[in-house]
Amino acid sequence: MPRALSSYVGLLCLVLMAPIAIVVILAFSGGSYLAFPPQTYSIQWFVRFLGDPNWRASLWVSTIVALIAGTLATTIGFFAAYAFVRGDFPGKKLLLSAMLLPIIVPTVITAIAMYFLAARLHLVGNLLWIGICHAVIALPVVLLILLSALQGVDANLERAALSLGASRTRLFLTVVIPLAAPGLISAALFAFLTSFDELIISLFLAGVRAQTLPVRIWNSLQMEIEPTIAAVSAFLIGVTGLILLLDGVLRGRKRLEGPK
């Protein structure tokens, strides 16, 4: 039985990683169509991706939007998470579950509603508005990460600082934020990633001016599977990999070490 379980888990892990690995390998194909394994290897599709002004513009839009969303969600989420962990008020659990709604409500509905409002306020294609809308989706991610991070911060340290005469602002700047820094950074990274990878809201709000990378991939997939998409996908996988790596390094690989 244990051997059967191990081989099953091994097989499934292969199936889970294979599609991602194959896309990355195909992105380095030297041929003109997607044959696996590629006969020759080159970086031609990456050159085409980064050489195309449209794709470059999309990369720029995605980055700006994700920076806005990441900063906004992390800042706002940090205050809220702190209030949840340290505050004591009735209906705490209910309020938290309400704040997590943006990742529960089907994104298509949220996106249409945001588009409906944006169309009347002439905000379609506005990077700031897309960033703010992405921040709404990223807020639950930030909250979930920071709730567990702040729970690990000893409240006695804060009491000590207050009793020694620190102001609320000083308490935040010199005690709470430094102690919560690993959690904050990881929240910011995943908030950035949530926005960078988001498709549905971007699809509705992009207009013609603000197509993010996922939107341009979506538009290309509607027509034909061109190999440049493999390079763009590999790029997005690379960003995910980089963020997971940074998170792992910064948090001392705590998450990956498993059961305590």
Place this chain on the structure above:
Amino acid sequence: MTGRRQTMLLMLPALAMLLLVFITPLGWFFQQSLISDPDAGPLWDTIVSVVTARAVLQAIVTTNWISLLVTATVLLLGYPIAYYLANNRGPRFTLVIFCIVVPYFTSIIVRTYSWMVLLGTHGLVNQALLATGIVHTPVKMLYNQPAIVIGMTYVLLPYMVLTLYAAMKTIDPTLMRAARGMGASGAMIFRRIYLPLSMHGVISGALIVFILSIGFFITPALMGGPSDVMIAMLIERSVEITVDWSSAAVMSLLLLAVTLVLYAIYYRLTDIRRLMGA
């Protein structure tokens, strides 16, 4: 530590953002397209005419069927992995969690694209089948219902595994040892002790996967055929193609109501902070 007033002050930015950019747009969208629209008849008539339309009924059936299929598949595939994770540590644990977490954080559009590359007519699976002589003409594996189930299973499996793992981690292993010591067989220990103790994980995992499935859009839109229309796709089409806002609003309201009811059940059953396996 912080007073009630300070707590509310800290909460304010998040509440304001959700109210202005989430609740208000939703409320306004429903209000404008269902109540204020001069072309719309009485609300009840609009609702009845939309939900009794053939295409909508068909989409509701398809959505439920695919979501149930995906939930069951993900549960059956995910349970053994979660069990393995809960009972291993060190490099084995790290390796398996790596294989779960990397796809989990990869863009859904990229994950869907990767399966399109595999399953397409000239895709890698067909290339392999043709090369080995198992088939002589390419098999149609994309743009049908099985393709949707494969794609969605791939996207949703990590949610199930992480939820189950969180539940299984709390099971006391000495219970199983005691049962074994008293002569219970492996199958009996699983059926009488492990399965019941992991049941709340199974229920939360199944609920969260089903909730996410019924609102799925990207994967079914890209991997499904013309007849496999899920409700979220129909909502998108009525906005983008037919520009029928009142139909879109009625379908959205229905989907939203079902989602909220299921989320309320989830809320009653689980620690909400464990959402998404955090």
